Amino acid sequence: MALSRVPGDDELYVGGIFTLRRKDALAKHGITHVVSVLKYDFTEFEDWEKYEHLGIDVDDVADEDLLGEFERTGSWIERALKEGKGGKEGRVLVHCAMGKSRSVTVVVAYLLRQYPHHTVESALDLVRQTRPIAEPNEGFMEQLELYKNMGCPRDIKNHPQYQRWLFQREVDLAVAAGMAPDRVRFEDEEVQQEGEVRDREVELRCRKCRRTLATTPYLLPHLPTPPKHSPSLPPSALHSICTNHFLHPLSWMRPALEQGLLQGRLECPNPKCGAQLGRYAWQGLRCSCNVWVCPAFSLQKARVDEAVKKREVKGVGAEGGGGIRLPPGMREKENL
Template identity: 50%
Template sequence: MAMNQIPGHNIYIGGIFCLKNKAALARADITHVLSVLRLNPVEETFASYQHLSIAVDDVDDENLLEHFPAAVRFIQAGLDGGGGVLVHCAMGKSRSAAVCIAYLLHQQPGALTPQSALEGLRQSRPLCEPNDGFMKQLALYHEMGCPDDVTDNPVYQRWLYHRDVEESVACGRAPEMRSVRFEDELPVQPKENNTGRSVEIKCRKCRRTLATSSFIINHEPNQPNHAKVQSGTECAHVFLHPLKWMRPSLFPSAAENGSDPDADSTYDEYSADAPLSGRLTCPNSGCGANVGKFAWQGMQCSCGGWVVPALGLAKARVDIASQINRATRGPAGPAALGIRLPPGMRPPATEDPNSGRGNL
C-alpha cells in the first residue's frame, strides 16, 4: 500500500512495503525513515536514509510510551534538515499512527487531543487505528504535557507500577515490593490540592496520622442502575496510594525479617508468599488496630465503583478531618480545581462570610 502524507506536514505514514517504492520515496524527498516494528533491517534498504528503529509489537500491553520522546526528536530533526520523514510499521495502521499522533501532540499539546490528532491522520490515511493500549498511552503522554523525557515523570512511573501489579495479579501473586511505588518515599512528593482545603486521616484508636489529601485516590461511583448498589450509596472506604507504613501489612515476611517500615526502601526485597489481599493495620506499635483492607486484584467500593489496586481505609475505623488553609484559598474557594474527594468526604456548602446574612 502507498504511503500517505500527513496534512500540513512533510511526514509520510505507510507500511513496510512502501520502502520498495524508491521512486515514491525520492519524489517525497524522504531523508529520514522511522521503523516502528520488530525487524532485521537490511542495510542496503536504509543506506540512503537516516534511520531509527523502534522494536515494538502491535499489542495492547507493549510499552510504546517510553519511545515517544526519541521518535519526536528524530522526526523533528528530519524536518529541520529540510527533508521528508517516513514513519512506517507493518501495515501503516497502528504503531506508526501512534508515533505520528505523539508528534502532533508534542507540536500542539493545547490544541489537539489523541482522538482529534487521529482524525487528522485519517483525512489522508483512513485505515489508521492504533490499538486501545496505544491510545491510552497517548492519553497519558498528553496528560503529562508531552515532555521531552517521560521516564522521570510521576504519571509514567505510576503507570509502570500499575502494569507490574496487573502482570503479577494475572499470575496469581502479589507484586514484588521493589516494584511498588510507596508515594511518601518519592523524592518529589505529590502536591496538595489547590482548593484551600486539606484532609487528614487518623487512626480512630490512637490518633496516628495515616494519610493526607495528596495520597487519596479518587474513584467514580458505578452507574445508578447497578443491580447490587443503591443510587447514592456512600463510600465506606477512602482509597489511597501505597504508603510506607503499609509495608508490613502488604509484605509481612519482609517485616518479620526485620525491615523497618519507616526506613527508606531499597526495593530489593521480594516476598514470594506476599498475600494478594488482607488487612491494613495501624503502624503504631502500641496500637495495631485494623484500619482497612487491601486487594491487589481490585475491590468494589460500596458505591459500586471499582478501584484497582485497592488499598482502602475503612471510614468506620478512622477519623477524617477537613481543614481550610486560608493562605492558599483563592477566590474560587473549595470549588476550585483540585482533588475531587469521594462521596461522603465532600464538605457542605458554606455561605459567603461577606454576604451579610446572619448579622441581623
C-alpha cells in the same frame, strides 16, 4: 496507499513496510529520514544507507510499552524536520507493518508534543484525513491519552504518572499469575509533581490515636455506580453509601505489603495503637458503592476521621510527600 502525508506544515509521512520498496514514491516525496516502528532486518532494502534511520523494536500488541519511546521519537522527528540531510529539507517517513497502528501512534504522539492545542482525537483525525485506515490499538490509545494528560513531558521515564503506570502493569502481571508483585511502589516515597494548588486538602487520621494516614494526593477517588434496583440515585446519595477510602500504597503499609501475600489487613502504624483500619487486596476489592478498585488499599470510614486543612501549595516537605509522616529512620533524600 503507499505513503500518506500528514496535513500541516511538517513534511511528515505515514506508511507500511512495503513503502520502502517503492523507491520511486520515496524519491518523489523527497524522503530523507525513516522511523521504523517494528522489529525487522532492513538490510534487504536497496540504497538503505541513503536514509537516516531510527528503529523502535515493538510489537503491535496492547500491552507493549510505546509510551516510554515518545520523547525519543518526537525529538528525533523534530530534529530531522528542522535540520534535514545533505542540504535537503528534512522529510520524515514513519512506518510500521501496515501503517495503521504503531506508526500512527508515534505520529500522533509527535503532534501532541509539538502542537499543544491538539487532543488525542483531533491529532488522530488529522492523520485520518489522508490515511483513513489509521487505528492505533486500544493499549496505544490509552498510552496516548496518558501522555497528553502528563503534559507531553520531555523526561517521560522519570515522570510520576509513567512510573505509576509501569507499576500497575507489574501488578496486573503478578495478579494474573496468582501472586503479589515482587516490588511495591510506595507513593509517598516517590518524587511528586510540585506547584499544584488545591483549594481543599483532606487528611485522614486514625480515629483511635489521631495519627495521620493519608492526605489528598494519595486518595483514590472513584465514581460510585448506581445499584441496579435504584439506577436514578443522585451522586450525593451514591457517595453516602461508600464505606471505604481507597489509597495509593503508602510507606506505613510496608510491614503488611512486603509479606508477599495477595491480601491482608491494614493496621495503624503507631506502635502504641495498632488499630485495624482496613484491608488490602492486590486482586482488587469492591466498594460498598459497587465500584471495583484494583489493586485496593482500603480504610474503613468508621475507623478513620476526615479533616479538612487550609489551602496550600503541594510540595515535598520535611515529613515526606503530601504531609505523610515517613517511618522512623527514613530521611527524605533516601526516598527520591
